Amino acid sequence: MLDKLKGMISGTDADYLDIRYEVKKTTTVSIAGSELKKAGSNSTDGFVVRALKDGGFSSVIVTREDDVQEAVKLAVEGASAMAGGGKTVSLADVDTVVDSVDPELDGDPALVPLEDKITLLKSYNDLMLKQPDIANTNMSYSEVDREKFFASSEGTAIRERVCTVSIGGEVVARRGDSTQNIRAAVGGANGMAALKNREDVFLKRAQLAKELLDAAPVKGGTYDVVINPSLTGVFIHEAFGHFSEADIIEDNPPLREKMSLGAKIGNDVVTIIADTLIPNQVGFYKYDDEGVPVKTIPLMENGVLTGRLHSRRTAAEFNEPVTGHCVAQDYGYEPIVRMGTIYLEKGKLSLDELLKQLDDGLYLCDGKGGQTSGENFTFGAQYGYIVKGGKIQEMVRDINIMGNLFSTMKNIEAMDDTLKLSERGGCGKGQMNIKSGYGGPSVLIRSMVVGGI
Amino acid sequence: MEKLLKIAASKGCKAEVFSTREKSVSIDKTNGAVTDVSASIESGVSLRILKDGKMGTAYTKNLIDREELVANALASLEAGVEALYDFPDAGTVTFDEDYDESVEKLGFPEMRKTVDHLGELYGEVKQGILQVSAGCGTSEIRILNTSGSNLVQKESTVYSVGSMIYPGTSAGIRNIFLGKSDAVPFEADVKRTVDYFHASLPEVEIGDSRMKVLFAPESMYALTWRLGTASSAKAFYEKVSPLQNKVNEQVISPLLSFVSDPSEGRTGRRLFDDEGVKTARVPIFENGVFKTVYNNLDYASKMKTNPLGTGFRGGMWGGDKIAMSPAPSLSHASFSKGNKSFEEMLAMMDRGVIVYGALGAHSGNILNGDLSIGLNPGLYVENGKVVGRVKDAMMAGNIYEMLSKAIAVENAPHYTDSMYSNPSILLDDISVVGS
Numbered sequence: 023m024l025d026k027l028k029g030m031i032s033g034t035d036a037d038y039l040d041i042r043y044e045v046k047k048t049t050t051v052s053i054a055g056s057e058l059k060k061a062g063s064n065s066t067d068g069f070v071v072r073a074l075k076d077g078g079f080s081s082v083i084v085t086r087e088d089d090v091q092e093a094v095k096l097a098v099e100g101a102s103a104m105a106g107g108g109k110t111v112s113l114a115d116v117d118t119v120v121d122s123v124d125p126e127l128d129g130d131p132a133l134v135p136l137e138d139k140i141t142l143l144k145s146y147n148d149l150m151l152k153q154p155d156i157a158n159t160n161m162s163y164s165e166v167d168r169e170k171f172f173a174s175s176e177g178t179a180i181r182e183r184v185c186t187v188s189i190g191g192e193v194v195a196r197r198g199d200s201t202q203n204i205r206a207a208v209g210g211a212n213g214m215a216a217l218k219n220r221e222d223v224f225l226k227r228a229q230l231a232k233e234l235l236d237a238a239p240v241k242g243g244t245y246d247v248v249i250n251p252s253l254t255g256v257f258i259h260e261a262f263g264h265f266s267e268a269d270i271i272e273d274n275p276p277l278r279e280k281m282s283l284g285a286k287i288g289n290d291v292v293t294i295i296a297d298t299l300i301p302n303q304v305g306f307y308k309y310d311d312e313g314v315p316v317k318t319i320p321l322m323e324n325g326v327l328t329g330r331l332h333s334r335r336t337a338a339e340f341n342e343p344v345t346g347h348c349v350a351q352d353y354g355y356e357p358i359v360r361m362g363t364i365y366l367e368k369g370k371l372s373l374d375e376l377l378k379q380l381d382d383g384l385y386l387c388d389g390k391g392g393q394t395s396g397e398n399f400t401f402g403a404q405y406g407y408i409v410k411g412g413k414i415q416e417m418v419r420d421i422n423i424m425g426n427l428f429s430t431m432k433n434i435e436a437m438d439d440t441l442k443l444s445e446r447g448g449c450g451k452g453q454m455n456i457k458s459g460y461g462g463p464s465v466l467i468r469s470m471v472v473g474g475i
Numbered sequence: 476m477e478k479l480l481k482i483a484a485s486k487g488c489k490a491e492v493f494s495t496r497e498k499s500v501s502i503d504k505t506n507g508a509v510t511d512v513s514a515s516i517e518s519g520v521s522l523r524i525l526k527d528g529k530m531g532t533a534y535t536k537n538l539i540d541r542e543e544l545v546a547n548a549l550a551s552l553e554a555g556v557e558a559l560y561d562f563p564d565a566g567t568v569t570f571d572e573d574y575d576e577s578v579e580k581l582g583f584p585e586m587r588k589t590v591d592h593l594g595e596l597y598g599e600v601k602q603g604i605l606q607v608s609a610g611c612g613t614s615e616i617r618i619l620n621t622s623g624s625n626l627v628q629k630e631s632t633v634y635s636v637g638s639m640i641y642p643g644t645s646a647g648i649r650n651i652f653l654g655k656s657d658a659v660p661f662e663a664d665v666k667r668t669v670d671y672f673h674a675s676l677p678e679v680e681i682g683d684s685r686m687k688v689l690f691a692p693e694s695m696y697a698l699t700w701r702l703g704t705a706s707s708a709k710a711f712y713e714k715v716s717p718l719q720n721k722v723n724e725q726v727i728s729p730l731l732s733f734v735s736d737p738s739e740g741r742t743g744r745r746l747f748d749d750e751g752v753k754t755a756r757v758p759i760f761e762n763g764v765f766k767t768v769y770n771n772l773d774y775a776s777k778m779k780t781n782p783l784g785t786g787f788r789g790g791m792w793g794g795d796k797i798a799m800s801p802a803p804s805l806s807h808a809s810f811s812k813g814n815k816s817f818e819e820m821l822a823m824m825d826r827g828v829i830v831y832g833a834l835g836a837h838s839g840n841i842l843n844g845d846l847s848i849g850l851n852p853g854l855y856v857e858n859g860k861v862v863g864r865v866k867d868a869m870m871a872g873n874i875y876e877m878l879s880k881a882i883a884v885e886n887a888p889h890y891t892d893s894m895y896s897n898p899s900i901l902l903d904d905i906s907v908v909g910s
Binding site: 048051054055057058059060061062063064065066067068078079080081082083084085086087089092093096097099100101102103104107108109136137140157158194196199200201202203239242243270273274276277353354356390391392393394395396397398399400401402419420421422424425426471472473 | 500502504505506507508509510512513514515516517518519531532533534535536537547548550551553554555556557582583584586587604640641642643644645646683709713714715717795797798800832834835836837838839840842843845847848849851867868869870871906908909
């Protein structure tokens with residue numbers, strides 16, 4: 023395939039051209055309650071062509087090989103339409119790479135029969151349905167196995183397979199008119215081993231859903247909070263991570279100024295790392311979708327901005343080193359700057375010591391999605407507890423937090439000594455990235471706006 | 476497609492072939508500079524087969540090996556997914572009233588002219604960012620099934636969008652113009668947006684209080700998402716809907732009607748849903764009374780009722796129609812218009828906030844109708860005038876309680892990203908938490 027892509031590139035009058043071809047094999051099994059809703063495997067493929075010409079840059083997506091030459095022509099036309107439009111694009115220099123990469127899998131999902139995957143999903147699902155007050159589940163087995171081929175007019179030619187599996191969904195508890203749900207997920211990028219013998223996880227989630235039926239909505243207001251590692255991951259992703267993506271700030275001059283490397287925007291205790299190369303982690307890959315080797319990037323050290331995530335285009339725009347973070351959802355999308363795995367470094371306190379330092383406030387647990395908008399962010403917690411005098415009291419629900427990047431990073435006061443990374447990724451920045459992993463320790467943050475109901 | 480249907484039928488299966496072809500181009504400009512230029516030409520085929528009360532599915536982007544696709548569907552059938560329905564016979568119909576062939580010829584040069592013109596209408600933005608974009612596309616959906624349906628639905632869309640983004644955020648207020656042939660911007664609409672933008676630039680700290688809240692069409696999805704989840708046949712079949720025993724009961728304000736009608740709209744109308752069932756006007760809420768549990772073929776059969784033409788592929792955020800199975804969907808539903816102009820509604824607000832953007836609308840207990848969102852942006856109103864935008868503020872509540880407090884509905888719907896238009900809705904006495 024790489025030779026075929028090289029042939030498609032040859033003869034172009036673009037200053038630079040690349041083609042990514044991808045075969046995406048998916049296996050999905052879905053269950054709602056005790057009813058199997060979907061089960062099957064599919065294979066799809068497509069091409070993404072990008073061209074740079076006279077300072078203009080354009081991308082074209084096609085699904086049929088017969089349309090690739092038309093796509094090449096259209097991409098060059100698009101680049102020409104952009105040229106002279108007030109912004110000149112260039113791509114940062116990179117070394118030419120020729121490589122082929124396969125993941126290290128503990129149980130290759132491609133070799134496991136569909137019926138075994140259904141059986142595994144059903145076993146966890148049935149376990150949850152048997153618990154008291156559990157009215158329903160919506161659970162899925164998801165396997166995404168991508169084989170990517172990338173070739174550029176500079177001579178780079180890379181094949182890389184990335185494979186992600188997960189079992190997850192929601193468990194719903196109901197009593198009278200009250201319905202509460204909790205998310206559950208296990209998974210990773212290291213094969214079927216990540217999914218096996220995980221009964222304890224699903225049992226715990228069903229119990230939490232039941233306990234939420236007796237929880238009161240949190241009262242809206244401003245609180246000091248401790249957030250657990252799952253929520254820290256979402257928080258770091260939403261509150262800080264997106265602002266370390268160069269494309270988010272590049273056309274926003276005030277934000278770009280505030281996010282200058284060397285700026286002190288966090289408290290002294292805050293160190294944040296983007297490390298996509300952690301073995302077995304859900305975000306793992308070796309080359310991004312521009313053929314650039316991914317690097318581990320310290321984004322913030324002791325509160326000082328030290329790095330940023332880039333595509334070749336944004337690295338040239340900012341005159342900063344390439345990082346290998348230009349990633350596409352699949353063959354249907356052009357690559358954009360994305361986080362791989364991002365985490366907050368742990369501290370030295372135990373969780374009990376952290377809660378004691380909190381004194382009165384909220385202990386909030388497990389991410390329920392988040393969103394960012396410029397300096398502002400929001401993220402939800404699946405459940406939480408009122409804390410009085412450092413002691414955990416009654417459970418609360420319906421928790422959403424809103425804040426501002428710059429004030430919140432200065433309000434991070436302390437962390438505990440246990441770092442955990444997410445098993446399943448997910449970020450919807452224009453396109454879905456299931457390899458967006460995150461994590462951290464439990465963290466004490468002062469003065470957070472919490473919206474209850 | 477006919478060959479694929481025949482191969483599937485030769486295996487003793489009832490079969491449905493759902494195929495798509497789409498072309499699009501788009502250009503974005505930020506503060507006067509072209510920042511993104513892209514295009515796509517995509518196709519796909521999805522096969523659904525029924526045999527002995529079971530269902531199998533398979534899909535591909537490139538239909539090269541029909542036998543392989545059928546084999547994948549047969550392997551899926553073996554898993555034992557129950558299916559008690561049959562495919563409808565809707566005859567042979569081509570619906571192309573929303574298709575203009577001339578859009579096929581539009582490309583980058585035409586879209587470049589459109590964004591340049593739109594940018595000139597807004598003028599220079601001294602604080603914040605001006606983003607303008609223009610695009611066009613055509614699409615065709617074809618549904619063939621062994622019951623006899625041969626349905627083709629074609630459409631074309633041309634759009635232009637102007638967004639004024641507040642300093643330090645990526646949130647703003649905007650205008651969307653669209654049509655099947657062109658997207659001529661209305662200068663009066665642009666002027667109104669520019670005026671509101673400048674009036675709302677100052678940041679206001681509002682503290683915690685209860686006040687009037689006006690949901691703009693752009694944030695309406697935060698409410699309709701929750702109404703749609705609770706009124707779906709899926710939630711009723713699973714007995715988890717908070718509306719479970721409330722059909723024909725007054726649930727929200729009599730001012731509000733929420734209706735699915737795929738035959739309405741400026742473009743993108745549908746005569747048939749994605750399962751080939753004829754679409755119709757389906758009132759979900761009529762004058763505040765909960766009227767209809769919407770469904771698709773699967774849930775209609777499970778609940779022993781008729782399919783309503785509300786079975787569509789795609790999720791809340793879109794998604795690949797080819798890869799996704801049809802599900803009960805309110806993708807064509809909106810609130811009915813009321814009798815107040817936007818300015819009259821504004822005059823009713825002694826103190827309040829216009830929710831123009833909802834941050835985190837996906838993270839509450841959606842099935843229960845609970846809502847806790849960041850106001851981003853939230854335009855602050857005093858004595859009927861926009862005087863600023865709220866700083867770090869959230870609003871929260873349960874939508875059934877909130878929608879019972881509706882006191883006015885706008886007399887004109889406005890298009891948003893979802894392609895379906897909604898009027899603004901004014902609510903009284905809502906909890907807002909600010910910094």
